[in-house]
Amino acid sequence: MKKKAVTILSIESSCDETSAAVIRDGHQVLSCVVASQIPIHQRYGGVVPEIAARAHVEQIGTVIETALKESFPNHNYYESLTHFIDYIAVTHGPGLIGSLLVGVNAAKTISRIYSKPILPINHILGHVYSNFLNNPEYPFPFITLVASGGHTDLILSKHHGDHALIAATRDDAAGEAFDKAAQLLNLSYPGGPSISKQALLGDKNKFKFPRGLNKSESLDFSFSGLKTSLLQLINDQIIMGVDIPSITNDLAASYQNSIIDSLVTKTIAAAKIYDVKNVFIAGGVSANKALREEFALQAKQNNLNFYAPNLEYCTDNAAMIGAAAFGSVLLSHTHNCYDVNVTRDPSLTL
Numbered sequence: 070m071k072k073k074a075v076t077i078l079s080i081e082s083s084c085d086e087t088s089a090a091v092i093r094d095g096h097q098v099l100s101c102v103v104a105s106q107i108p109i110h111q112r113y114g115g116v117v118p119e120i121a122a123r124a125h126v127e128q129i130g131t132v133i134e135t136a137l138k139e140s141f142p143n144h145n146y147y148e149s150l151t152h153f154i155d156y157i158a159v160t161h162g163p164g165l166i167g168s169l170l171v172g173v174n175a176a177k178t179i180s181r182i183y184s185k186p187i188l189p190i191n192h193i194l195g196h197v198y199s200n201f202l203n204n205p206e207y208p209f210p211f212i213t214l215v216a217s218g219g220h221t222d223l224i225l226s227k228h229h230g231d232h233a234l235i236a237a238t239r240d241d242a243a244g245e246a247f248d249k250a251a252q253l254l255n256l257s258y259p260g261g262p263s264i265s266k267q268a269l270l271g272d273k274n275k276f277k278f279p280r281g282l283n284k285s286e287s288l289d290f291s292f293s294g295l296k297t298s299l300l301q302l303i304n305d306q307i308i309m310g311v312d313i314p315s316i317t318n319d320l321a322a323s324y325q326n327s328i329i330d331s332l333v334t335k336t337i338a339a340a341k342i343y344d345v346k347n348v349f350i351a352g353g354v355s356a357n358k359a360l361r362e363e364f365a366l367q368a369k370q371n372n373l374n375f376y377a378p379n380l381e382y383c384t385d386n387a388a389m390i391g392a393a394a395f396g397s398v399l400l401s402h403t404h405n406c407y408d409v410n411v412t413r414d415p416s417l418t419l
C-alpha cells in the first residue's frame with residue numbers, strides 16, 4: 070500500500086523575512102510565500118531588530134493565509150488546516166528574539182487550535198535541507214557550508230538525526246562581510262547582491278586582500294580582518310587622491326574573491342579531512358554566482374560532488390524549514406505545543 074503523503078505547514082521569522090510554506094514529503098513545494106523586509110531596513114544599512122519584529126507581527130497572518138490559499142485554492146483556512154495539514158513546523162532559533170517569537174507564537178496557536186503536532190526547527194538545519202527541495206535524494210554523509218548574514222558554518226551530516234558543527238566563523242559571518250563592505254563602498258543593502266553586481270565589472274586580482282586563518286590548521290573562518298583591510302585600503306587611496314567610485318568595481322571583485330577563496334578552500338579541506346564525497350552550500354551567500362562557479366570548478370578538480378540550492382531557496386524562506394521538519398517526521402520526533410519555545414542556541418538534532 071502506498072504510504073500517505075506528509076504535508077507540513079512551515080513558518081520562518083528568525084530575521085527579516087516573514088515566510089510560510091506548505092511542503093509535501095520534505096521535497097515538494099506546494100507554496101512558499103516570503104514577505105521581505107529588505108526595503109524597510111535598507112535605509113539603515115542592516116536589520117533593525119525592533120522594526121523587524123513589528124513588521125513580522127503585521128505580516129504573519131496574511132503570509133500564512135496566502136500560503137494555505139495557494140496550496141489549497143478551493144478550500145478555506147479552516148478546511149485546509151483541518152484536513153490537509155499534518156504538522157506545523159517553525160524556526161525556534163537561532164535568530165532575533167523578537168522576530169522568532171512572532172513565528173513561534175503563531176505556530177503554537179495553530180498547533181493548539183487545530184490539534185496538530187508541532188516541529189521546532191533549527192534555522193541553520195533549515196538551510197542545510199534547502200538543498201532537498203525539489204530533490205528527493207539525501208546523499209549521506211555530506212558536508213554543507215551554510216553562509217548567511219549571521220552564520221558561516223560547516224556541518225557534517227551523517228543521517229537525519231546526526232548533524233555536527235565541524236567549523237564556524239570566529240568573528241564576522243561571510244554575509245556580514247559583504248554587508249559591511251557595501252556600507253564602506255556606499256553600495257546598497259544587502260551587500261551580497263550589490264557587491265557581486267559591481268564585481269562583475271571589476272578585476273578580482275587588482276587588490277590583494279587577506280584570507281582569514283588560511284595558514285591555520287583550523288577549518289574555522291575569519292572575516293573581520295578582511296573588512297578592516299578594506300577600510301584601510303579605502304583610506305590610503307583617498308590620501309593618494311584616488312576617486313573611490315572609480316575603483317569600486319575592482320575593490321568589490323577583489324574583496325569578493327577573498328571571501329570566495331576562504332569559503333571554497335576550507336570546505337574542500339573539510340571534505341578531505343572527513344573523507345566525504347558530497348559537498349553542499351546553502352544560506353544567502355550561496356546565491357552568489359561567482360561562488361557557485363568556483364565551488365563547481367574546485368569540486369570537480371577534487372573529485373567531489375557539488376550541490377547548491379535553487380536560487381529562491383538560498384535566502385531565508387519557510388520551505389527549507391518544512392524540508393528539515395520532514396527529517397523530524399522520519400525520526401518520529403514531535404512535540405507538544407507547550408514544550409516549544411524560542412531557543413538562543415538550539416541543538417542541531419532534528
Ligand code: KG4
Pocket residue numbers: 084216217218219220243244245247248259260261262265352353354355356357358383384385
Ligand atoms: O540566509 P539569509 O537570507 O539570512 C540569514 O540567515 O542571515 O542571508 C542573508 C545574507 C546577507 O548578508 C546578504 O548580503 C547575503 O546573504 N547575500 C549574498 C547574496 N545574496 C544574499 N551574498 C553574496 N552574494 C549574493 N548574491
Ligand code: ZN
Pocket residue numbers: 192196217218352353384385
Ligand atoms: Zn538564514
